[in-house]
Amino acid sequence: MTAASPFGLSKWRYGLVCLLLMGLAGLLIGRLVMLQLTDSGSGAVFLREQGALRTIRTAEIPVYRGLIEDRNGTPLAVSSPVVSLWANPKLLKDSLRLGELADLLSIDPNALKEKLAFYGDKQFMYLARHQTPEFARKILQGQFPGVKGEREYRRYYPAGEVTAQVLGLTNVDGRGIAGVEMAFEDWLRGVPGKKRFIKDLHGEMVRDFGVIDEPRPGKTLTLSLDLRLQYVQHRELQRAMKETGAVAGSAVTLDAWTGEVLAISNYPVFNPNARSTLDYGSARNRAVTDVYEPGSTVKTLTLVAALESGQFSLDTLIDTTPGRIRVGSKVLHDPRNYGEMTLSRVIEKSSQVGVTKLAQAVGHEAILDVLHRFGLGADTGTGFPGERAGVLPNHAHWSDIEKVTLAFGYGLNATPIQLARAYAVFANEGVRRPLTLLKHDYDNAIQGDRVVTAEIARDVLTVLGRVTKPGGTATLAQVRGFSVGGKTGTVHKVGEGGYLDDQYVALFVGIAPINEPRYVTAILVDQPLGDHYGGGLAAAPVYSRITEEVLRIRNARPERSDTGALLADAGVAQ
Amino acid sequence: MRTLPLSPPVLGVLLALALVASGLGLVWSTHEVRAGYARLQVLELERWQLQEEYTRLLLELNTWAAPHRISQIASDKLFMLPPALSLSRVIEQ
Numbered sequence: 001m002t003a004a005s006p007f008g009l010s011k012w013r014y015g016l017v018c019l020l021l022m023g024l025a026g027l028l029i030g031r032l033v034m035l036q037l038t039d040s041g042s043g044a045v046f047l048r049e050q051g052a053l054r055t056i057r058t059a060e061i062p063v064y065r066g067l068i069e070d071r072n073g074t075p076l077a078v079s080s081p082v083v084s085l086w087a088n089p090k091l092l093k094d095s096l097r098l099g100e101l102a103d104l105l106s107i108d109p110n111a112l113k114e115k116l117a118f119y120g121d122k123q124f125m126y127l128a129r130h131q132t133p134e135f136a137r138k139i140l141q142g143q144f145p146g147v148k149g150e151r152e153y154r155r156y157y158p159a160g161e162v163t164a165q166v167l168g169l170t171n172v173d174g175r176g177i178a179g180v181e182m183a184f185e186d187w188l189r190g191v192p193g194k195k196r197f198i199k200d201l202h203g204e205m206v207r208d209f210g211v212i213d214e215p216r217p218g219k220t221l222t223l224s225l226d227l228r229l230q231y232v233q234h235r236e237l238q239r240a241m242k243e244t245g246a247v248a249g250s251a252v253t254l255d256a257w258t259g260e261v262l263a264i265s266n267y268p269v270f271n272p273n274a275r276s277t278l279d280y281g282s283a284r285n286r287a288v289t290d291v292y293e294p295g296s297t298v299k300t301l302t303l304v305a306a307l308e309s310g311q312f313s314l315d316t317l318i319d320t321t322p323g324r325i326r327v328g329s330k331v332l333h334d335p336r337n338y339g340e341m342t343l344s345r346v347i348e349k350s351s352q353v354g355v356t357k358l359a360q361a362v363g364h365e366a367i368l369d370v371l372h373r374f375g376l377g378a379d380t381g382t383g384f385p386g387e388r389a390g391v392l393p394n395h396a397h398w399s400d401i402e403k404v405t406l407a408f409g410y411g412l413n414a415t416p417i418q419l420a421r422a423y424a425v426f427a428n429e430g431v432r433r434p435l436t437l438l439k440h441d442y443d444n445a446i447q448g449d450r451v452v453t454a455e456i457a458r459d460v461l462t463v464l465g466r467v468t469k470p471g472g473t474a475t476l477a478q479v480r481g482f483s484v485g486g487k488t489g490t491v492h493k494v495g496e497g498g499y500l501d502d503q504y505v506a507l508f509v510g511i512a513p514i515n516e517p518r519y520v521t522a523i524l525v526d527q528p529l530g531d532h533y534g535g536g537l538a539a540a541p542v543y544s545r546i547t548e549e550v551l552r553i554r555n556a557r558p559e560r561s562d563t564g565a566l567l568a569d570a571g572v573a574q
Numbered sequence: 575m576r577t578l579p580l581s582p583p584v585l586g587v588l589l590a591l592a593l594v595a596s597g598l599g600l601v602w603s604t605h606e607v608r609a610g611y612a613r614l615q616v617l618e619l620e621r622w623q624l625q626e627e628y629t630r631l632l633l634e635l636n637t638w639a640a641p642h643r644i645s646q647i648a649s650d651k652l653f654m655l656p657p658a659l660s661l662s663r664v665i666e667q
Binding site: 064079080081133159162228231235480481558 | 633
């Protein structure tokens with residue numbers, strides 16, 4: 001035996017085992033050093049990343065969409081907090097309380113089971129979106145496995161159908177998809193914030209690292225609209241539709257001095273707060289997106305061309321005898337033989353024969369030029385999604401009848417808002433302004449372009465004022481206490497086989513008050529039934545009722561008669 | 575060679591105390607962060623609920639004050655009319 005070793009083993013074997021064990025320990029330490037300190041291979045950084053991947057989450061902090069308000073600060077579109085309920089199907093599908101949950105959600109338990117089975121291998125499915133917070137709280141307090149709530153915002157429109165078409169809509173994710181909501185999306189939409197947190201096994205937050213990106217809520221948008229006028233328009237348009245049996249209608253009121261759109265409404269309407277019943281035909285803002293032949297309302301612009309030609313003044317006599325005129329193969333008629341009358345009377349009476357003679361005298365190029373200058377065939381500057389610019393004719397060869405029909409508004413088309421804008425030029429002493437849906441002060445109104453001399457604008461206003469006086473075509477457009485002016489239009493609708501004999505569009509575009517012209521309103525009644533289909537009977541009364549309220553709400557000063565008393569109610573034929 | 579101002583054992587005790595104190599400080603500040611965060615969560619929840627209430631009240635107010643409701647009450651219940659122009663006076667500013 002060699003020297004005694006404690007375990008009776010030879011020293012070299014003992015040494016070898018110790019060495020091996022130390023070597024193993026050394027390997028482990030070396031590996032630890034590699035992982036933790038030197039960061040070679042799958043080292044510390046990699047491990048930290050992997051850890052973070054499993055525990056650290058970023059969450060979106062929802063932001064509310066900007067408020068839309070009218071010019072007086074009345075809210076028109078408000079985002080309200082709601083809760084969307086969602087479930088993790090993996091956790092929920094085998095729950096014994098599905099019946100109870102379905103009951104609370106008022107859905108069929110079998111439908112819920114089917115949906116859970118369908119999404120069985122997923123970790124997320126919506127149970128019910130956009131629920132009121134109270135309702136969601138009730139469900140969440142039930143502590144169903146895998147059922148959670150997510151905060152979102154839903155858009156409400158307090159004025160409902162009164163402002164529906166102009167405001168447009170947002171989709172379920174809160175993005176503007178129509179109207180003002182879409183046009184000013186960037187302004188209204190906020191930027192959601194981001195925060196980071198550590199989650200536990202169940203996905204619950206255990207520690208918050210704080211906010212990475214501050215949420216930036218959407219900004220408030222102040223429109224040029226006045227909800228009170230909007231309501232008046234809506235009410236009167238509805239009433240007119242009921243009385244005339246028309247299929248559609250539009251009304252636009254502008255402040256000519258600033259180019260602001262004060263109110264804009266259409267029929268048919270829809271309720272923007274009841275999305276399930278939405279019919280996209282009713283969602284159209286027809287006053288901006290639909291074009292119509294403007295008919296006799298264009299005669300006012302023909303009058304401008306006539307006055308500019310230097311061949312005519314308001315008192316120039318035009319002979320319309322015998323009440324009809326042949327152009328090419330067509331014969332154009334007046335309702336009766338008006339005989340010889342002044343240029344002013346030709347427009348007041350809306351005489352086809354008289355206007356035909358004007359058109360032949362000044363030529364279609366001059367008329368087309370005026371139409372261009374007054375903004376027909378070009379958009380109005382509102383930036384409204386889907387706005388149509390209308391079409392002005394651009395024939396290579398003009399037939400005789402085409403040269404003439406242009407002068408009374410056939411063969412071109414325009415939106416009601418374009419007509420209102422064209423008439424606003426007269427209220428602006430000959431300056432055309434771009435229109436806006438946003439509130440502007442009078443002092444920083446958008447600059448316009450002069451398109452006609454102030455003298456001609458004044459002459460035209462004089463004629464428009466006479467149109468609503470006894471003997472004109474639109475006595476029903478009169479407003480108590482004020483003098484107003486305007487022009488009617490009655491247009492045959494176009495059907496499959498050309499112009500239809502028994503279907504019309506009735507138009508009226510008016511300016512008030514005529515002595516201090518500022519408010520321009522265009523009314524369009526599409527397909528009024530019965531005998532009252534003309535612009536003077538179907539559209540002018542609507543203009544009168546709307547304008548009365550416009551002038552009252554906007555504090556226009558009533559006219560005084562010579563004796564100093566206000567023009568009493570009696571002065572007006574009703 | 576400079577001498578230490580305190581003897582090594584005393585220095586050791588002081589350092590140990592400082593270590594304990596800083597440890598306790600860490601515990602305290604962590605606790606404060608947690609408590610502060612909890613408060614923040616409560617306040618955020620409160621803000622959410624207040625906003626919820628604000629928008630609800632805003633909608634309610636505007637429903638009550640809707641023009642058609644006002645005009646209906648004015649004409650049907652209170653028998654109000656717009657004043658006739660003959661009864662109006664223009665006040666010059």
